[in-house]
Amino acid sequence: xxxxxxxxxxxxxxxxxxxxxxxxxxxxxxxxxxxxxxxxxxxxxxxxxxxxxxxxxxxxxxxxxxxxxxxxxxxxxxxxxxxxxxxxxxxxxxxxxxxxxxxxxxxxxxxxxxxxxxxxxxxxxxxxxxxxxxxxxxxxxxxxxxxxxxxxxxx
Amino acid sequence: xxxxxxxxxxxxxxxxxxxxxxxxxxxxxxxxxxxxxxxxxxxxxxxxxxxxxxxxxxxxxxxxxxxxxxxxxxxxxxxxxxxxxxxxxxxxxxxxxxxxxxxxxxxxxxxxxxxxxxxxxxxxxxxxxxxxxxxxxxxxxxxxxxxxxxxxxxxxxxxxxxxxxxxxxxxxxxxxxxxxxxxxxxxxxxxxxxxxxxxxxxxxxxxxxxxxxxxxxxxxxxxxxxxxxxxxxxxxxxxxxxxxxxxxxxxxxxxxxxxxxxxxxxxxxxxxxxxxxxxxxxxxxxxxxxxxxxxxxxxxxxxxxxxxxxxxxxxxxxxxxxxxxxxxxxxxxxxxxxxxxxxxxxxxxxxxxxxxxxxxxxxxxxxxxxxxxxxxxxx
Numbered sequence: 001x002x003x004x005x006x007x008x009x010x011x012x013x014x015x016x017x018x019x020x021x022x023x024x025x026x027x028x029x030x031x032x033x034x035x036x037x038x039x040x041x042x043x044x045x046x047x048x049x050x051x052x053x054x055x056x057x058x059x060x061x062x063x064x065x066x067x068x069x070x071x072x073x074x075x076x077x078x079x080x081x082x083x084x085x086x087x088x089x090x091x092x093x094x095x096x097x098x099x100x101x102x103x104x105x106x107x108x109x110x111x112x113x114x115x116x117x118x119x120x121x122x123x124x125x126x127x128x129x130x131x132x133x134x135x136x137x138x139x140x141x142x143x144x145x146x147x148x149x150x151x152x153x154x155x
Numbered sequence: 156x157x158x159x160x161x162x163x164x165x166x167x168x169x170x171x172x173x174x175x176x177x178x179x180x181x182x183x184x185x186x187x188x189x190x191x192x193x194x195x196x197x198x199x200x201x202x203x204x205x206x207x208x209x210x211x212x213x214x215x216x217x218x219x220x221x222x223x224x225x226x227x228x229x230x231x232x233x234x235x236x237x238x239x240x241x242x243x244x245x246x247x248x249x250x251x252x253x254x255x256x257x258x259x260x261x262x263x264x265x266x267x268x269x270x271x272x273x274x275x276x277x278x279x280x281x282x283x284x285x286x287x288x289x290x291x292x293x294x295x296x297x298x299x300x301x302x303x304x305x306x307x308x309x310x311x312x313x314x315x316x317x318x319x320x321x322x323x324x325x326x327x328x329x330x331x332x333x334x335x336x337x338x339x340x341x342x343x344x345x346x347x348x349x350x351x352x353x354x355x356x357x358x359x360x361x362x363x364x365x366x367x368x369x370x371x372x373x374x375x376x377x378x379x380x381x382x383x384x385x386x387x388x389x390x391x392x393x394x395x396x397x398x399x400x401x402x403x404x405x406x407x408x409x410x411x412x413x414x415x416x417x418x419x420x421x422x423x424x425x426x427x428x429x430x431x432x433x434x435x436x437x438x439x440x441x442x443x444x445x446x447x448x449x450x451x452x453x454x455x456x457x458x459x460x461x462x463x464x465x466x467x468x469x470x471x472x473x474x475x476x477x478x479x480x481x482x483x484x485x486x487x488x489x490x491x492x493x494x495x496x497x498x499x500x501x502x503x504x505x506x507x508x509x510x511x512x513x514x515x516x517x518x519x520x521x522x523x524x525x526x527x528x529x530x531x532x533x534x
Contacts, residue, residue: 093181100185112185116192119201127204 010037011045012060018053019045022060029063031103051098055091058084059098062107085114089130183207187217192226195297195528196252196259212530222277222529228254229527231474231483231499232261232280232296234272235518238495244268248296249521250528251514253483253499258516261296272522274319276376278529281331283318291318291331293352295531302533304331305355307348313337315344321376323398328352330398332381349401352533360401375421377428382443384419384430391419393430393443395451406451418465420473422525429456431473436464438473438504459504475525480505485523495520 008024012033027046028034036046048056065080085092092111099108119127181189190201190211198221202212211217221227230252235245246268248261267282270292274281282292288307294300316335323330329352336344348357375382381396393406420431430441430453440457465471474483480503487497497520501510 096181096185100182108185108188112188113192115189119189119193120197122197122200124200124203127201132205 009044012056013045013047014051014053014056015049016052018056020053020056020060022064023067026060026063026067029066029104029106030059031105033102048102050101052094055094055098058091058095059102059104059107062110063104066106081110082114085110183211186211187214187220191217191220191224194226194228194252195230196250196257198530199297215532218530218532222531227527227529228252229475229525232272232275232524232526233258233518233521234524236520236522238519245518249516249518250296251499253477253512256512256514258514260516261299266290267292267294267301272524273317274374274376274381275524275526276321276329278526278531279320279329279533280524280526281318281320283316283333285316286312286314288313288316288333288335291333293320293329293331293533295529295533296526297528298530298532300533302352304350304352305357307357311338313346317374319374319376319381321379321381321398323351324379325399326351332396332398333357375428377421377423382421382428384421393451395445404451406453408453418470418472422473422475424456424476425479433461433465433471433473435466436461457504460507461502462507474499474523477501487520497521499523 010022010024010027010033012020012022012027014020024037028037033046033048051059062084065084066077085095087095092114096108096111096115098104099111118130122130186208190198190208193201198212202209230250233249233251235247235249237244243265245263246265247263250259250261251257252259270282270284270290272280272282278295278297280294280296282294283290288309290306291304293302293304313335316333318331318333320329320331322328331350331352333346333348334344335346337346345362347360347362349360350357373383379398381398383394383396385392385394391408393408395404395406396402397404418431418433420433422429422431424440424442428443430443432439432441438459438461439455440459441453442456444452444454446452461471463469463471468488470485470487470489472485474485477483482502482504484500484502485497486500488495499512499514499517501512502508503510
């Protein structure tokens with residue numbers, strides 16, 4: 001691992017050019033960044049394409065909290081996680097993409113759990129409207145075809 | 156993987172401005188990760204949301220992941236029993252979520268409804284008739300997929316037909332075992348067949364000396380072996396059939412094992428197969444253990460006073476262990492044809508408390524089967 005960096009800090013550059021100075025221990029929570037750090041020791045500015053400043057700031061906030069609170073009670077961290085991921089659907093989607101692309105396991109875990117909670121107990125129509133952007137009229141017209149296409153529903 | 160209509164939608168939302176309708180197009184592996192965290196009922200709902208989600212739930216990787224998932228809580232399958240003998244068998248099963256007290260009907264066609272559920276293993280059921288050799292069916296109640304086992308040629312009238320099955324870890328295949336009484340054998344169960352899923356015909360097994368009397372307590376499939384509780388006069392014998400080496404092992408109970416018993420359950424308690432012996436108002440839990448040379452032994456784990464004198468039509472069967480402190484029991488009245496009513500009740504041994512579960516849609520009389528639901532494919 002690279003140790004030449006001053007105070008073990010890294011610079012992450014978002015897709016829209018903003019730079020964040022982050023301790024290395026926090027940055028390497030992303031496996032993708034960890035691999036880069038291990039491979040190319042020379043540069044200490046790491047481009048993070050596909051992730052804009054807004055989302056990158058959120059990801060860093062999450063990783064910082066997780067790094068600091070390693071010793072803290074797990075329940076505190078859980079509350080933080082559930083509050084952190086409780087965002088609008090758009091931000092949630094961008095965060096999932098970023099976490100998946102940058103391979104941040106803890107964040108991806110918390111986000112997937114959050115989406116799962118959102119799906120729990122909802123009807124098919126509700127899920128289609130919320131997650132697939134269906135409109136009500138589409139549901140009404142497509143229902144007939146779906147019922148033929150799918151195996152008959154359970155209830 | 157994405158359907159045509161999915162692509163169309165994406166275009167139209169882009170024109171209107173970014174994702175104002177909250178549309179989510181996620182990578183397939185993320186969808187799988189999310190769906191894996193849901194209960195089986197929610198997964199069944201999600202299966203019909205769109206083609207992409209449906210294909211995710213059909214993927215063998217997803218099915219395996221779900222099978223090993225810690226999020227997936229166990230369920231009870233209830234088979235409603237006929238209230239009057241003249242009635243048709245109810246054509247549905249009930250999937251019961253005990254925590255939420257919610258039921259969901261699973262349609263069951265007539266052919267299956269007229270048969271008996273004889274054994275369950277890893278979320279699959281084995282369905283057959285006690286009076287005829289054919290058909291024998293392995294059924295996944297969640298996907299409603301069925302596998303018909305090869306038919307036997309013999310059309311002789313038989314009795315005491317009992318089928319069970321389990322997973323053989325050595326060959327990684329399910330093996331189905333059957334025992335029955337041929338008409339000329341004076342009530343002795345003397346025919347034993349076995350088949351692995353995928354094989355074309357049943358193989359005959361040599362007759363084990365002790366398995367001649369019909370078992371009144373059914374068979375349990377547990378950890379690569381089948382277990383019977385066999386009553387011979389005042390004695391009880393436990394017979395184990397190891398699915399790997401296809402050998403029977405008998406286990407005679409020690410002399411100090413109480414003779415007066417009212418019910419004998421065989422359930423999983425804290426990861427060990429446990430014999431639940433319920434006599435009068437005392438319940439005893441005996442742990443079954445197997446040592447390296449395959450000898451079975453029995454040790455008394457717990458004794459509880461249930462404060463209810465069971466018997467005389469009032470019965471109490473242990474269904475499963477709910478958690479460290481409670482068991483799920485089925486209580487009710489039998490032999491009392493007109494006023495049959497059965498309940499599921501939580502029993503807390505330490506405090507000797509009972510708490511009847513209020514569940515809407517519970518049939519008057521039913522057979523409970525504990526299982527871990529999955530989407531395992533039978534082909």
